[in-house]
Amino acid sequence: MEPIASHENWRNCFAEVAPGLLLFARQWVQSAADAEDIVQDAFVKFWRRNHDIANRGLLYSAVRSLALDFIRRDARRARRETAALAEVEPAIEPHFETEDDTQSALAAAVESLPRDQREVLVLKIWNDLTFSEIAGALEISQNTAASRYRYALNNLKKTLQPQ
């Protein structure tokens, strides 16, 4: 795969990865603006250091690391975010663009997943990472990544099944 930094037009590259990156960042921060700040920092660092796009697990790892730093930096914000994550409240700004009620229900179901399952799902579905790359980005084993993904789909299925 072509190294990311060799693209003259970074916009194409960024446009390709930005929505998925943003969604990934929002697993930790609820505000879209904060998530954008994190994605910007991570992408600029990644680009500047001429990392290979084939090594994109690094990019997601950087987003995750910056997001965790962001939460730690501000204690009040951390409490708010932790509370929000623990209570699994719906986000103020939607994570997805939905077209109908079915999609809205699906989006709500995704957002209500436990965070460890949701982050694997986000990386797999909307960022096209392999389990190996997910394992690298989240610092877990490949088997753990695969099983979390399976649990996430099972949980979604349970949530969406008519009572």
Next chain:
Amino acid sequence: MNDLSELEKEVKKLRPAQPSPMLFERVGEALENCKASAAADAKWKRWRFIETPDNWWSLGFGVAAAAVLILFAAVTMEHRHERQQIVAQSSPSPETRPVPLETKRSTSPSRFVPAGGTNVVYNARDEGLRFGDGSEPPVRRVRYRTQQTWRWRNPETGASLRVSYPSEEVVLIPVSGQ
């Protein structure tokens, strides 16, 4: 498992919220700002250094020492250059042809050349008339406080160096009686 594949397809149809157009602008701006990526790490370290207030003194001493060294080097080179020209002029015969010394300008990328200087007077105080021993006319003593700034530039790399320091100057102006 088949159910899960179907569900997976449905989930994939969900589109994540798009980033704001501002994000693209901000990333573009940030990338533009750090275009000189070769020096990016060094720059980052330097900024981290500068951000630490305790290091300001060390930085000041460092810059002052560097400036003194550059001035010393410039003066030494100038003297050497002049001496070489004298040697070359006083030894015209081929037998005693001077050793080809470095009379050309160095192309070393570390060479800085003077790029200008300013002398800003921020305070002038008239200290009144001063009378000598009677044989000399009286003079008016004026004390100037100035900020002198000298700049050097490396034409090869585009790097520049600036040294700025306060100075004080006393000027004696002869007073002529009408």
